[in-house]
Amino acid sequence: MSPLIKGEDRYFIRRMKEDDLAAVLTIEDLSFSNPWSDNTFRGEIQNTSVSFPLVVVRRPGEEVVGYIIFWQIRDDVQVNNIAVHPDCRGLGIGEALMRFAIAKVNAAGATFMTLEVRQSNTPALTLYKKLGFEILGTRKNYYTKPGEDACVLGLVLDQ
Secondary structure, three states: OEEOOOOOOOEEEEEOOHHHHHHHHHHHHHHOOOOOOHHHHHHHHHOOOOEEEEEEEEOOOOEEEEEEEEEEEOOEEEEEEEEEOHHHOOOOHHHHHHHHHHHHHHHOOOOEEEEEEEOOOHHHHHHHHHOOOEEEEEEEEEEOOOOEEEEEEEEEOOO
16 A cells, blocks of 8 residues: 555555445445446456556545546556545545556556546546646547536656
8 A cells, every 4th residue: 555645644545445345336426427336346346457446545444535447558548437535525636546547557658548528527627637638539428417528638658
């Protein structure tokens, strides 16, 4: 387990376990109008070849407060899901998760990272642009409940 936020000894990051699913599903339900299912998360935990499901935990008791799931296939990375519990938003946890993922895949030789985000999700778009992501295009009607286009963002990684 590694400290997530430098100088902060309360939050740590580790690989997601099945024991985390109740907390992860709660965060998922609070964060998204079309949440992932229990089986989808279980599949990510079991997919140890390309999937990196990580959680942020708060000590003591290792309460899960956020997570990120990304795939790395050779030099390409896709961020599939990221969320922070509403009670913990604004503390820099989402940014720290993204920075951790970027550093991890960069060190593993990845060269490009992509993700999709709702066009109306201004806080996320602001964060991704701060991290150097650029808008590559849109996916029409990508999201449901409510229907909305997605912005496709990409980041060229340092090599």
